[in-house]
Amino acid sequence: MNKIDIKCVALEGAAVPQYKTEGAAGADICALLESSITLKPFERAMIPTGLFFEIPPGYEIQVRPRSGLAAKNGVTVLNTPGTIDSDYRGEVKVILINLGKEDFVINNGDRIAQIVVAPVTNGNFIKADSLSETERGEGGFGSTGKK
Secondary structure (H helix, E strand, O other): OOOOOOEEEEOOOOOOOEOOOOOOOOEEEEOOOOOOEEEOOOOEEEEEOOEEEEOOOOEEEEEEOOHHHHHHHOEEEOOOOEEEOOOOOOOOEEEEEEOOOOOEEEOOOOEEEEEEEEEOOOOOOOOOOOOOOOOOOOOOOOOOOOO
16 A cells, blocks of 8 residues: 655544545544534535645545545535645535435534545646547547446
């Protein structure tokens, strides 16, 4: 398993990300709240974590939903996956949305998302007058059928 060092400043009371099992790809991150937040159905909020990262160039951290919150409560990360760029030094906040039918309460210390460290490949975008032909062509959004 490859590992890279990522500096993490955690405000007082913030939990440093943790992998819950040996094979986990995502490390859990938690809410850092002075008081609980209630998300009504279809409401969204930016939830602070108290975490600040120094990510090495060539990497990003992706913020992803926790499957249990999504399956049990309909709560997910709105801009999934969210990207934390290597040059960002601000606090990581998670945009949660309640797509469930009931109010959802977020308490201080609750595991609200997971983060995955991933390599980044930058593209070299080249202006062109045309593109090569393919069998699919411009077909998209279900054009290849249900199978």
